[in-house]
Amino acid sequence: MDVQSLITCEHVSCTYGNSAVVEDTYLQIGRGEFVGIVGPSGSGKTTLLKAIMGTHPVAHGSITLQQHITIGYVPQVETVDWYFPVTVEEVIVMTRSRTTWWPRITADERAAVRDVLGKLGIADVAQRHIRELSGGQQQRVFLARAMFRNPDILIMDEPTSGVDVRTRHEILHLLADLHASGLTILLTTHDLNGLAAHLPRLVCFNKTVIADGNPREVLTSQVLEATYGAPMEVLEHGGMPIVVEHGPTRVRGEGK
């Protein structure tokens, strides 16, 4: 493994029951990179992330992580139980479960929580129940929890899923700032134009890597059709690729 490589996947395959969801995948993530994985639903993106984190078994091949790296993981917000009785502060401090047994949150931890929330612009939500947060605040809280571990790499599953345009912009800027400060980021996304096209490196994935490189090189009609199995056109606007989906038919309304 390369000295600067944090994660190396070689010939990785993963299964659910008898069906393969990840097949013969090679992927290397270097320190300081910002990588997005795009692909259709059920293409194995989340399974690959879980295999990298060690929460899903690898059927074949190997995944090598650089020694002693700390992973900060932000799951899809849809998987969170928002009715669970916890405050923002409790959610963030959870990540110290392995190192501290003392049940009560200490003054030092409280200050550290305030600090990390302050960096993400939500210092005033520490004592709120998680259900009382807006969509953008929810995503930031879980980002804060991941950052609380001082991770070497931030892994995020669909960080802009279910959020509005403004929140998506905020998240993208926040991630860009974190990346600029030296953090390695690996994320999955469905959002080709709003998020993927803005990343420095993009991996098109459907059970295996279809293409890997700069969005301008990767976002082509051929690659997208091979990834999504549907025709897509790629235009350019202000130097950025814009993906246009070709719907099968136009839905016509009644009246005019």
Added chain:
Amino acid sequence: MFAIDLLEPYGFQFFRNGLVVATIAGALCGLLGVFVVLRGMSYIGHGLSHAVFGGAAASAVLQINFFIGAGIWGIVSGVLIARVSRRRVIGADAAIGVVTTASFALGLALMNRYGQASKSIEAVLFGSVLGVKVGDIIAVSAVAMLALAVIMLTYRKLLFSTFDPDVAQVSGVRVSLVEAMLLALLSLTILVTMRVIGTLLISALLVIPAASARLTTNSFSRMLWIAPLIGGVTCFVGMNLSYFLDTSASATIILLDALVFIIAYATAGARSRIRMASLGHL
């Protein structure tokens, strides 16, 4: 005069024993019930208590120690549930359904076939809080102390793996170990309380106090003392009421718990409406 009447049952040793063990059992079930409710494990609590009934019946028929027979049976049932559900072809709920109903049916069959043991088996099925022995008090107290110590020492791990098991695992928490520990505590609790309140009602005591506590607070740590408080107090009051009303102690306790739940539910609904109304004025 009225005070003397209220204290009348305390003149009986069997009542004092039953009261102590029921109160501790109620608090213990309430405490573990927090995890049962928040993890959506209500069916496991219900299933395990039914599965252990098979072991209790077999112990009575074979005339071996109840705790050994039912304990081994409970562990075997837990392992079988875990093995069957891990194959993912059928879900955990189906695995629990198969293992526990088969075990329960075996208990019933043994009860039918060997009538002479049926009295002891019925005690397990419906509870016999007034037939409590000193050994039961020691067993329930020991498990309650153990549960309290384990929850204190692993509070953060339990909270993390209950709220978000995937991220907990990524963060270095051994989630499977935490789950196994919780399941072992649950099995032990069912084992030592089943002769007090009975298999059929034990799942209610594992669920209702915690569910009521959830309706009264949005804090996990507060739930951990409110639920045992509700469980303990309803058992204490239920025992006293059952003496004067001449009703089954376990049924009275559960009805009281249900009443507390209804009050908590109605109060939570009213609080929510008031809050919505106040938001409407903004």
